Amino acid sequence: MRAKAILTILAIMAVFVVCCAPLVGVEDVSLGALWGDAEPGQVNILWKLRMPRVAVGFLAGAGLAVAGLAFQAMFRNPLATPFTLGVSSGASLGAAAYIHLGLSFALLRMPGESWFAFAGALITIAVVYGLARSSRGMSNVTMLLAGVAVSFFFSSMILFLQYLSDLTRTFRMVRWVMGGLESVVGLDSVLTILPFVFAGCAVVLYFRHELNLITTGEELATARGVEVDRVKLVVFLVASIMVGAIVSVCGPIGFVGLMAPHICRLLIGPDHRVLAPATVLFGGAFLVLCDTLARTVIAPTELPVGILTALLGGPFFVWLLLTRTGQGEWE
């Protein structure tokens, strides 16, 4: 009952944040712009810029948070994030390659940068999956180590590309890695990541019982009837591809995927039946909130939202490390 109440409050807060965020900004937008009863400029800002941006923010936040939740449960590791398995490094390398090569194209209304980033993410997923598969089963240690190794390798490649590139391109690469939502214009980005985020959230919610059992230990989960390797494989693939899609559009926005699951766990407990929906709502609302701050706090200049989430996330991370005993033991 208590969990249901918290979930309801979270849902109300999420709706509130999502409804208010488009009305806040440098440019005052009256409520009338919603139904076109305002200056054309205002209507445009609301519908072409702010609404899509809030929608992408919510989807990205929700997706990153739920991926973090799934990986933390799957690896029984509180430090797991959506980027632990190297997806963001792969995506960043893809984007860096695009920038370094000086390419400029768009395909299916998405910029070439996003395509390269998504390709990088997919290659990473394939490599990590291949490494995990070639050893026995979906071993956690192998997957984590493969992810970390691939991450470092790709990060070095990015540094190498930056070293080779001129100042402007290097700046663009650095800026890309910070992540942000300012490039979102119109509905294209929303429609691009919507199916991925929907699939990712659906899979995690579908496997809520399995994730609960896997957190108690893979052997016990197997004994209770869970096909552990199959669940882990599906969750890994769907969540990673979702993260790849999000990162391709927004860049690697950090800390949402680490923080949101932990905050929700503190609020609502470890039961994924309520924890997963709570994480979706909280992650989405949190990123929308951070992005709203990012585009208003030093207006008219914008702060990359990745900086804000990390600024808020860093101290939380330390606090988490210091107070982790209250969270019970993780292996």
Added chain:
Amino acid sequence: MTNPRAGNPILDVVEFSFGFGTKEILRDVSFTVAQGEYFSIVGPNGAGKTTLLKCLDRIYRGGSGEISVFGQPLESYRQRDLARRLSYVPQADGRVFPFTVGQFVLMGRYPHLNPFSSVGRDDMAAVGQVMERTGIAPFAERKLDTLSGGERQKVYIAAALAQGAEVLLLDEPTTFLDYRHQADVRDLLAELNRNAGVTIVAVTHDVNRAAIDSHRIVALSAGTVVFSGTPAEIMRPDVLERIYGTPFLMVDHPQGDVPIIAPQLPGEDTP
């Protein structure tokens, strides 16, 4: 202990061998467990007892030879269906996630849950019933990581019972417990075996207890079955010495017919 209820074979292991890579853990293991039996597996450290238990519940897959569960080959079961027939109780020394006792026991209902619907009334009824039966209902709201070893062991048993299986596979159910909690858990298992018709397969280090509690015992040593028989047959110094490779001193039990192992005094020779 007589075995009045022994019925159909529900676990039939025939020449089963298993290993990790080239390392062989179990070799040509054969035994049968009948419905309603209290069956113990004993043997020295590293004999493969826990591995055998995990193979029976297909936590470890593979191996050669045959294992039948309720007359059907183990491979033919989906893991979910197997969980409705066999349930596994791990050693209670593991680390746990801070679920409440109620949540954890409910998670035992997994093989009966449907991914598209929420937990039903019959699931809650089953959970309530096993919590009453195991005496853990009073701490349903406590967190798992705040329980003592004995309480946690009972919660693990309750969660296994919630699966609705007729067979409990237990790994060292009392090894890490103090005397009172040992007695509690033992009474619970005996009661389940006698009154609820639960078949018990327990790995244990305590041969004295195994002899008192069990209908039948097998002993493993270095991955092979070196003894299979009744408590009266295993409780002989020569048999035990063959299993464990160390001399034993037996004394009569003041209440029973089967002798028990007495700890040797330092410096004394075995008679």
